[in-house]
Amino acid sequence: MKQTDGPVSVLFVCLGNICRSPLAEGVFRQAVRNHGCTNRFHIDSAGTGGWHSGSPPDPRSVAVARRHGIDISDQLCRKITADDFSQFDYILGMDHDNIANLRAAAPGNHGHIHLFLDLAFGRPVEIADPYYGGSGGFEEAYRIIREGSEALLEKL
Ligand code: 4NP
Numbered sequence: 001m002k003q004t005d006g007p008v009s010v011l012f013v014c015l016g017n018i019c020r021s022p023l024a025e026g027v028f029r030q031a032v033r034n035h036g037c038t039n040r041f042h043i044d045s046a047g048t049g050g051w052h053s054g055s056p057p058d059p060r061s062v063a064v065a066r067r068h069g070i071d072i073s074d075q076l077c078r079k080i081t082a083d084d085f086s087q088f089d090y091i092l093g094m095d096h097d098n099i100a101n102l103r104a105a106a107p108g109n110h111g112h113i114h115l116f117l118d119l120a121f122g123r124p125v126e127i128a129d130p131y132y133g134g135s136g137g138f139e140e141a142y143r144i145i146r147e148g149s150e151a152l153l154e155k156l
Contacts, residue, residue: 006042007039007040007041007042008040008041008042008089008090008156009041009042009043009044009087009088009089009090010028010041010042010043010044010088010089010090010092010152010156011044011045011046011080011084011088011090011091011092012024012025012028012043012044012045012046012092012094012116013045013046013047013048013080013091013092013093013094013098013102014045014047014048014093014094014095014098014127014129015047015048015049015097015098015101015129016047016049016051016052016077016131017045017046017047017049017052017053017057017077017078017079018047018052018055018057018058018061018077018131019057019058019060019061019129019130019131019138019141020061020094020127020129020130020141020145021045021046021047021094022045022057022058022061022072022075022077023057023061023064023065023072023138023141023142023145024045024092024094024116024127024145024148024149025043025044025045025072025075026065026070026071026072026075027065027068027070027142027145027146027149028041028043028145028149028152028153029041029043030069030070030149031146031149031150031153032153035153037153041156044088045075046078046079046080046081046084047077047078047079047080048079048080048098048101048102048105049079050078050079052077053077053078053079054076054077054078055076055077056073056074056075056076056077057072057073057075057077058131060130060135060138061138063135063138064135064138064139064141064142065142068142068146080102080105082105082107085105085106085107085108086107086108088112089112090112090114090119090156091112091113091114092114092115092116092119093113093114093115093116094115094116094126094127094129095115095126095127095128095129096115096124096126099113099114099115116148116152117144117148119152119155120147120148120149120151120152120155121148121151125144127141127144127145127148128140128141
């Protein structure tokens with residue numbers, strides 16, 4: 001059930017929880033900190049798949065975050081759980097496949113499952129999976145996540 005008191009809880013979700021969603025967790029957390037509203041939010045990330053559970057984020061995500069002054073190296077990948085669907089106010093997928101996987105896995109209502117950048121920008125923009133590409137894809141993912149995080153903060 002959606003929380004009425006306490007912090008707004010936001011769960012960023014991608015496929016593996018090693019590339020995009022750890023970056024989104026770190027970048028949004030930094031944006032929240034920069035705006036002086038850390039206490040207003042509970043922020044986490046997860047994957048719809050569990051292949052990388054217990055591992056740190058992809059070194060290319062750690063590197064791009066570090067280039068922009070954000071440390072995500074202490075995060076550990078995890079798979080989304082049934083409890084997450086009831087505990088988080090906003091469950092934000094990176095692409096349409098994530099949304100389909102989340103809707104299929106959700107035990108209850110889907111009203112709090114959104115495409116991250118659709119909620120942020122009001123346009124259904126996907127964040128492409130950079131896993132199989134070069135470092136440029138990670139820089140592009142960072143750039144759009146940064147813009148999306150600022151826009152999301154204005155909305156929540
Ligand atoms: P992510 O990227 O969903 O942004 O974490 C991926 C990471 C790993 C795999 C796919 C996507 N994989 O197939 O292992």
